[in-house]
């Protein structure tokens with residue numbers, strides 16, 4: 001019986017890419033902030049006003065990695081972040097290009113076994129079961 005306003009989700013979204021190619025998942029190594037530097041994440045970033053999550057994520061992947069992509073379905077749980085932000089992951093397909101670390105320290109492709117040993121940023125650990133399942137699907 002609410003007014004409807006409480007149903008709206010006004011949180012700023014950080015969208016991250018679960019990009020799988022040839023049975024491997026793409027990870028990118030953060031350079032900042034100091035507490036996250038050196039740790040690995042799914043590439044992506046903040047969606048800007050006026051962008052859909054898919055548009056924003058495609059833009060981030062072009063800027064960060066120099067690749068063109070197709071953004072698909074949500075994968076894994078959504079993770080609340082500080083400052084009224086929310087982190088969501090999407091299945092992403094590589095359309096063209098080879099990922100290059102333009103804004104990260106490095107990029108790497110991992111299989112399920114390697115993923116288990118990677119020093120992921122803490123928030124992304126919530127996605128491990130979903131990512132392992134995605135890799136198992138190919």
Ligand SMILES: Nc1nc2c([nH]c(=O)n2[C@H]2C[C@H](O)[C@@H](COP(=O)(O)OP(=O)(O)OP(=O)(O)O)O2)c(=O)[nH]1
Nearest residue numbers: 014015016041042043044045046047087121123124
């Ligand atoms: N891109 C990305 N950010 C993540 C992940 N996990 C996680 O906790 N974050 C956090 C770190 C940051 O607090 C926030 C957004 O990070 P970001 O630095 O990628 O955002 P951005 O590219 O838009 O950069 P900026 O505007 O802050 O410079 O989300 C992840 O897997 N990918």
